[in-house]
Amino acid sequence: MDRNKVVLVDEQDHALGEMDKMEAHEKGMLHRAFSIFIFNSERQMLIHQRAQHKYHGGGLWTNACCSHPQWGEDIKASASQRLAYEMGLKCDIDHLFSFMYHTPVENNLIEHEYDHVLIGYTDDQPNFNPDEVQNYQWIDKAELLKQLEEQPEKFTYWFRTAVPQIIKQAQTY
Numbered sequence: 001m002d003r004n005k006v007v008l009v010d011e012q013d014h015a016l017g018e019m020d021k022m023e024a025h026e027k028g029m030l031h032r033a034f035s036i037f038i039f040n041s042e043r044q045m046l047i048h049q050r051a052q053h054k055y056h057g058g059g060l061w062t063n064a065c066c067s068h069p070q071w072g073e074d075i076k077a078s079a080s081q082r083l084a085y086e087m088g089l090k091c092d093i094d095h096l097f098s099f100m101y102h103t104p105v106e107n108n109l110i111e112h113e114y115d116h117v118l119i120g121y122t123d124d125q126p127n128f129n130p131d132e133v134q135n136y137q138w139i140d141k142a143e144l145l146k147q148l149e150e151q152p153e154k155f156t157y158w159f160r161t162a163v164p165q166i167i168k169q170a171q172t173y
Helices: 021-027 075-087 141-150 158-170
Strands: 007-008 015-020 029-040 045-050 062-064 064-066 093-105 111-122 133-139
Touching: 007 021, 015 021, 015 075, 021 111, 029 062, 029 158, 045 075, 045 141, 062 064, 062 158, 064 075, 075 093, 075 111, 075 133, 093 158, 111 158, 133 141, 141 158
Parallel strands: 029 111
Antiparallel strands: 007 015, 007 029, 029 045, 029 064, 045 062, 045 133, 093 111
16 A cells, blocks of 8 residues: 655645655655544544654554545545554544644654544454554553653654544544
8 A cells, every 4th residue: 555645735735736755754845644543432542553664653652543645535535445454444434623733753854744633433453564553552541641641752743732632522532
């Protein structure tokens, strides 16, 4: 599942063109992304540890799945496809909110994303792709907030940024 390009956007998420993913991250160009948050009936959030070899954020914990839709792709359809590819999960997902962020990350890269946050529910256990994921866990809100406070460096920047909004807006967390 090749994702070597990103869709460049303006601050209203209007598509402007596409660019090589690494070039966009080297230049800090604003581009479209999605982040999927999955919950189970126990009111736990699915988080995963990114594979160590990822171009950035390797070994960090984050939401169930995140990636970049490709040119002309529907965000929800792209996100569902990526969730199946990375975590082996299929469930309905819905758009919850969007936000923009800009931050330097390791390897002299810059994350500058217009991030669409999607939410879904399942009690299925992941069957993760080891090229993308090295571990996962279901975590309750109290434990997640404790870990975020005590060891924020263990989590991706976008995850730390989105979690407060998720807690406010997700009805089951």
